[in-house]
Amino acid sequence: MSDPPLPADEFSADQFRLLADNVPALIACYDATTRRCLFANKQYARTFGCDERSIVGRTFAEVIGEAAAREIAPQVDHVLDQREAVMYERQVVAPDGSPHWLEVNLLPHLSADGTPQSCFVLISDITKHRLAERAVRESEERLAKFMQASAEGIVFHKDGLVTDANQPILDLIGSTLPEILGRHVLSFIAPEHVARVLAVMSAGQETTYELAILHKDGSPIPVEFIVRTMLRNGERIRMTIVRDMRDRHAAQARIHHLAHHDLLTGLPNRGAFMERLDQLMAAARDNEGHLALLFVDLDHFKRVNDSLGHLVGDTLLKTVAARITECLRASDLVARFGGDEFMVLLPIAQQREDAEEVAHKLLRAIAAPLEVEGQSISVSPSIGIAFFPDHGDDPATLIKHADTAMYVAKSRGRANCQFFESSMASVAYEALLLEVQLGHALERGEFELLYQPIVRASDGICVGLEALIRWHHPERGLLGPDDFVPVAEQRRLMQRIGRWTMRQALRSARTWQALRPDGGALPVAVNLSSLEFHASDFVDSVADLLLSEGVPGHWLELELTEHVLMDDIAAVKDTLRQLRRLGVRVAIDDFGTGQSSLSHLRELAVDKIKIDRSFVTGLPTDAGALAIARAVVQLAHGLKLEVTAEGVETEAQRHTLCAMHCDELQGYLISRPLSAVALAAWLGERAQA
Numbered sequence: 311m312s313d314p315p316l317p318a319d320e321f322s323a324d325q326f327r328l329l330a331d332n333v334p335a336l337i338a339c340y341d342a343t344t345r346r347c348l349f350a351n352k353q354y355a356r357t358f359g360c361d362e363r364s365i366v367g368r369t370f371a372e373v374i375g376e377a378a379a380r381e382i383a384p385q386v387d388h389v390l391d392q393r394e395a396v397m398y399e400r401q402v403v404a405p406d407g408s409p410h411w412l413e414v415n416l417l418p419h420l421s422a423d424g425t426p427q428s429c430f431v432l433i434s435d436i437t438k439h440r441l442a443e444r445a446v447r448e449s450e451e452r453l454a455k456f457m458q459a460s461a462e463g464i465v466f467h468k469d470g471l472v473t474d475a476n477q478p479i480l481d482l483i484g485s486t487l488p489e490i491l492g493r494h495v496l497s498f499i500a501p502e503h504v505a506r507v508l509a510v511m512s513a514g515q516e517t518t519y520e521l522a523i524l525h526k527d528g529s530p531i532p533v534e535f536i537v538r539t540m541l542r543n544g545e546r547i548r549m550t551i552v553r554d555m556r557d558r559h560a561a562q563a564r565i566h567h568l569a570h571h572d573l574l575t576g577l578p579n580r581g582a583f584m585e586r587l588d589q590l591m592a593a594a595r596d597n598e599g600h601l602a603l604l605f606v607d608l609d610h611f612k613r614v615n616d617s618l619g620h621l622v623g624d625t626l627l628k629t630v631a632a633r634i635t636e637c638l639r640a641s642d643l644v645a646r647f648g649g650d651e652f653m654v655l656l657p658i659a660q661q662r663e664d665a666e667e668v669a670h671k672l673l674r675a676i677a678a679p680l681e682v683e684g685q686s687i688s689v690s691p692s693i694g695i696a697f698f699p700d701h702g703d704d705p706a707t708l709i710k711h712a713d714t715a716m717y718v719a720k721s722r723g724r725a726n727c728q729f730f731e732s733s734m735a736s737v738a739y740e741a742l743l744l745e746v747q748l749g750h751a752l753e754r755g756e757f758e759l760l761y762q763p764i765v766r767a768s769d770g771i772c773v774g775l776e777a778l779i780r781w782h783h784p785e786r787g788l789l790g791p792d793d794f795v796p797v798a799e800q801r802r803l804m805q806r807i808g809r810w811t812m813r814q815a816l817r818s819a820r821t822w823q824a825l826r827p828d829g830g831a832l833p834v835a836v837n838l839s840s841l842e843f844h845a846s847d848f849v850d851s852v853a854d855l856l857l858s859e860g861v862p863g864h865w866l867e868l869e870l871t872e873h874v875l876m877d878d879i880a881a882v883k884d885t886l887r888q889l890r891r892l893g894v895r896v897a898i899d900d901f902g903t904g905q906s907s908l909s910h911l912r913e914l915a916v917d918k919i920k921i922d923r924s925f926v927t928g929l930p931t932d933a934g935a936l937a938i939a940r941a942v943v944q945l946a947h948g949l950k951l952e953v954t955a956e957g958v959e960t961e962a963q964r965h966t967l968c969a970m971h972c973d974e975l976q977g978y979l980i981s982r983p984l985s986a987v988a989l990a991a992w993l994g995e996r997a998q999a
């Protein structure tokens with residue numbers, strides 16, 4: 311024993327015991343021959359229900375139980391026979407039922423001649439490790455399953471180098487796992503997005519963003535990245551979920567296209583055009599450029615649609631769209647604005663000729679005959695042209711002026727183009743526009759009749775109604791007759807409108823008769839314009855209407871102004887006589903404002919005079935109005951005519967008129983003009999009162 315003494319030799323038994331009792335392990339020593347316990351630390355003894363003193367001298371089997379002893383006997387034999395250490399694991403169930411893993415080390419203690427003296431047992435509880443390992447394994451399994459099941463690509467990388475990827479991402483980029491493992495992720499990113507990806511990576515951001523990755527063949531694929539940092543096997547790695555955005559982008563592009571294009575012709579629609587117009591005007595403003603706006607409207611397109619059907623109409627529109635496009639350059643803008651309206655915007659050098667040339671090209675191209683379903687059809691366009699900045703500095707004004715010029719083109723025989731001129735502004739244009747819209751108002755059912763009650767002055771009983779026309783204009787709202795009757799008269803539209811009014815009034819007349827409380831007649835008065843009254847077939851048409859609506863003549867009253875009556879006296883007299891034969895009553899409207907000859911008045915077959923509102927308004931204070939009103943009442947009574955005062959608004963006016971023995975009153979004091987529904991309610995209330 312020449313070796314220097316080990317430091318442990320100075321170790322006292324107490325120190326050893328302290329150490330043994332405090333290591334996190336179970337320690338024991340058994341005699342090799344008797345297999346009785348020579349030593350055990352506290353934990354070991356406790357584990358087997360003893361204490362460190364009482365355990366000494368017990369046999370192995372006594373300590374750990376017969377069954378366990380049998381089970382590990384081979385290990386013990388091996389240690390003692392082979393004289394080498396053995397390590398094995400045992401799983402035991404703790405008293406609380408939880409599983410525990412034990413790592414057992416058996417060490418032989420040999421004498422100088424190599425005979426086994428004793429056997430050391432060293433047991434460590436490795437449950438914690440086992441559980442942690444299991445958790446890792448399970449989480450790996452979960453992750454693997456998740457990666458497999460995910461329809462979205464998943465890539466892991468550490469410091470930018472790919473460590474794992476699932477099948478969807480491999481499919482997306484057309485590669486295999488071995489091909490991409492270990493490669494830097496940036497090599498899969500489209501160049502324009504590399505900086506962004508790098509920034510996100512180096513900041514360790516957890517974020518979601520869109521970018522493009524590269525397919526193996528180099529083509530970009532739009533994707534969404536959802537990036538997270540996570541721990542895997544103790545390493546901080548990055549997980550990227552890669553979502554293929556091609557379908558969504560295609561859908562978005564489709565939606566964008568639908569929102570900006572006209573379905574039928576594929577041209578940009580009004581919204582898209584307005585957007586571009588705004589931009590192009592701003593650009594032109596910046597570099598002092600000039601633009602021409604062409605408003606192209608097809609002539610009589612409705613006729614084609616109505617007579618040949620919508621399919622032919624659609625084909626025609628598609629053809630026109632294609633023809634317009636063919637006439638234009640790439641820098642020009644075209645759009646379908648609505649039904650048969652197209653807009654063309656041309657960037658032009660300063661001269662008008664440019665625009666005119668294109669307009670004439672369009673006129674020729676559009677008007678060329680077209681074969682549809684074996685028929686040859688053609689439509690011409692009317693084109694209005696306005697220039698930026700001369701005719702308008704904002705889109706609305708420019709469009710309005712091109713529109714005006716287009717209407718002028720229509721009024722000048724169609725199939726031509728007109729440049730906007732300031733003289734075309736407002737009034738004439740408004741009339742033109744109104745004319746076109748009025749033309750459609752009847753078929754679109756935009757007219758309505760209101761009825762204003764006329765009452766007997768003496769007792770307030772409703773004895774008549776005046777029909778007053780209203781137009782529900784699609785853009786301008788409710789219009790009164792003053793807003794459109796003059797245009798309708800000028801444009802010879804009043805006859806058709808007048809006939810509708812009369813038919814409507816006669817139809818409603820039956821309802822009103824039933825609602826007069828005292829059972830008397832309740833005639834409906836209809837206003838006539840000069841043209842209607844002087845039409846050669848006027849009386850016939852009234853007779854026809856009475857017949858077809860099954861209404862007696864005296865339920866209808868016609869209101870004519872002095873002006874109408876004094877025109878062509880002979881003919882008027884004749885017409886009035888014929889009307890009287892039909893039983894139709896006639897009233898002179900707005901009396902006092904014209905210069906009717908009193909002598910003629912005597913010869914006319916009229917039934918009633920209506921004192922114009924302008925005189926009634928002055929009552930009772932205006933001496934002149936008072937004198938005229940009184941004279942009219944007396945004159946009328948002298949001629950055995952009834953008198954109605956219109957525009958009665960105050961009690962004082964009513965009182966004055968009653969004192970004059972005016973027969974009937976009409977005005978806001980009694981009632982405003984009412985819709986048919988409101989009038990029925992009004993008459994109903996009166997009947998009850």
Ligand code: C2E
Pocket residue numbers: 762777778779790791792795808811836837838839869899900923956957958959976977978979983
């Ligand atoms: P009008 O024949 O003198 O009709 C009376 C007008 O005076 C109506 O205006 C009525 O709403 C309004 N009025 C009634 N009571 C009062 C009142 O107390 N105060 C005031 N300030 N006004 C009152 P509206 O409906 O605007 O009609 C205007 C004119 O248009 C009518 O004058 C008539 O000449 C013409 N008109 C109305 N309907 C037709 C129609 O169907 N055909 C034709 N040809 N002309 C019509």
Ligand code: CA
Pocket residue numbers: 776837869899
């Ligand atoms: Ca009237």
Ligand code: CA
Pocket residue numbers: 899900920922923956
């Ligand atoms: Ca009147």
